[in-house]
Structures are given as structure tokens and as C-alpha cells.
Amino acid sequence: MNAPTSRRATLYRMVMPTHTCPFGIKALDLLRRRGFTVDDRWLTTREQVDAFKAEHGVATTPQAFTGGQRIGGYDDLRRHFGKTVRDPKATTYKPVLAVFAMTALMAVAVSQAAYEKPMTWQALQWFVGLSMCVLALLKLQDVERFSSMFLGYDLLAKRWVPYAYIYPFAEAAAGVLMVAGVLHAVSIPVALLIGGIGAASVIKAVYIDKREIKCACVGGDSRVPLGAVSLAENLMMVGMAMWMLARLM
Known part of the structure; x- marks a missing residue:
């Protein structure tokens, strides 16, 4: 049985021969753990990455889309699902x-x-x-x-x-x-x-x-x-x- 449309997501992430984006892997894992069927689309060259950024007006990858709407990168996904996002500049013990x-x-x-x-x-x-x-x-x-x-x-x-x-x-x-x-x-x-x-x-x-x-x-x-x-x-x-x-x- 196919998953409902609302539980489908498309993820564009950088997977190159010399570099795989760790945040892309984290985003994929987060979406799957939230019950999404993910259309995992790889950007395998620098040209593909640059073209994708220009087309969607974004500065970074990965980028996740659900229900036809762009959610954003890994931190945006965490916020979307109500999870905390670490502030790298925050003081902590x-x-x-x-x-x-x-x-x-x-x-x-x-x-x-x-x-x-x-x-x-x-x-x-x-x-x-x-x-x-x-x-x-x-x-x-x-x-x-x-x-x-x-x-x-x-x-x-x-x-x-x-x-x-x-x-x-x-x-x-x-x-x-x-x-x-x-x-x-x-x-x-x-x-x-x-x-x-x-x-x-x-x-x-x-x-x-x-x-x-x-x-x-x-x-x-x-x-x-x-x-x-x-x-x-x-x-x-x-x-x-x-x-x-x-x-x-």
C-alpha cells in the first residue's frame, strides 16, 4: 500500500565521490524516523549542486520538500518537527x-x-x-x-x-x-x-x-x-x- 501524500518527502542532498554531506544523511534519517517515505535525490557533481541552489534560491544543501513545500535543511527540519536546534554560539557547561x-x-x-x-x-x-x-x-x-x-x-x-x-x-x-x-x-x-x-x-x-x-x-x-x-x-x-x-x- 502506498504511503499517503502527506507522508511523502523529497530530499536533495550532496553525494559526491569525494564527499557525502553529513547533514544530508541526518536529514534522511530524521525524515524516515518521522514516518516519511523519502524520494532521496543525489546531487553528485558541483555543477548539479550549484544549479540546484540557483533554481531554488537556497545557499546550502540538503533541502527537504513535503507536500509541495520546501521545508529547508537539517536544522529547518528539526524546527519543523518541534525539535531543538543547537546554537553554536550559546554558552554551555x-x-x-x-x-x-x-x-x-x-x-x-x-x-x-x-x-x-x-x-x-x-x-x-x-x-x-x-x-x-x-x-x-x-x-x-x-x-x-x-x-x-x-x-x-x-x-x-x-x-x-x-x-x-x-x-x-x-x-x-x-x-x-x-x-x-x-x-x-x-x-x-x-x-x-x-x-x-x-x-x-x-x-x-x-x-x-x-x-x-x-x-x-x-x-x-x-x-x-x-x-x-x-x-x-x-x-x-x-x-x-x-x-x-x-x-x-
Whole structure:
């Protein structure tokens, strides 16, 4: 039995030998999941793509049509079906929360493997160390961009620019040493230093100067707002360093 006309759609999307548009694939999947029978039409050359855009007066592909009306691209389809569309410029805590969630699970998993107990004091140290390692990794992907954002609020970096370049390496080193449980004479002072300066910088920028800026904690292109989560990250480093110091005394 043929599907009703109202549940039919035509989709024009770019499928070339060297490139298949990912949004076209997503649009096709969305239409099918919404119960549409899709006439999937491929634009296989640049000439076909340009001709299609000129004919329909659109700037991008894919383009979906239902009931003789153009709905638009993938984001337009999501809006048409009442789904949310991500704003790439919107601020969000999701990246840093994802890091903490993943490193917490990793710490619990390692604790289970080592002690056959998921929740141990050692797991807490591993959580902080692993979090520092992953956050440092994100910064090290593009140290130049990180340093530029970091210089916007860090108190020490503003006075001594090399610190903005040293920071991700120092964070990585302290994190690795915390996870390994070695060279406390290095990891503890480094964590106290970078965590303490970081906490003071956040407090001044956000709570004293009332600035609304982005945090460089997950790299230089993040949309994470500088605020409570950033402060918690730094206080976490300070707290763990003090706890490790207390255990040694």
C-alpha cells in the first residue's frame, strides 16, 4: 500500500565521490524516523549542486520538500518537527561536565580493578588527577588559542605571559603524577599553585569585576562560561593537593 501524500518527502542532498554531506544523511534519517517515505535525490557533481541552489534560491544543501513545500535543511527540519536546534554560539557547561562525568567513571573503574571496590579514597585522588589530565589534553590541542583566552582573566598570565603557555603542561604533569601516586614534592606544589591562582582569578573576574567571559578550561574555543564550575575545578585541585599533603605529614 502506498504511503499517503502527506507522508511523502523529497530530499536533495550532496553525494559526491569525494564527499557525502553529513547533514544530508541526518536529514534522511530524521525524515524516515518521522514516518516519511523519502524520494532521496543525489546531487553528485558541483555543477548539479550549484544549479540546484540557483533554481531554488537556497545557499546550502540538503533541502527537504513535503507536500509541495520546501521545508529547508537539517536544522529547518528539526524546527519543523518541534525539535531543538543547537546554537553554536550559546554558552554551555556541557563540555566540562562531560569531562568530570567521564573521569569520575574512569576513577571508579580503576578503583574497582585495583581494590575490588568502586568507591575508595584513592578513587577520589584518581578522579582529580584524571580530570586534570583530560582538561590539559583539551588545552594542548591548541595551546595558542588557549593562551589567548586564558590571558583574558588569569591574574598571573596577565603579568607574565609565558605562564599562559606553561599552564597546560603543568596541569598535565601534576595530573599524571597524582594518578601515578609519585613525586608528591612536584605534584602537590604545582596543583596548589595553578589551582590557587586559578581560583583567585575566577573570583576577581566573575564575582568582583562582574565580567561575563568564557573559560579556557576545556580549550581555547570553548563556550563554557567562567563561573562556578571553573571555580570548583580550581578549588578541587587545591583541595586534593592539601589532602595529599595532610596524608604525608
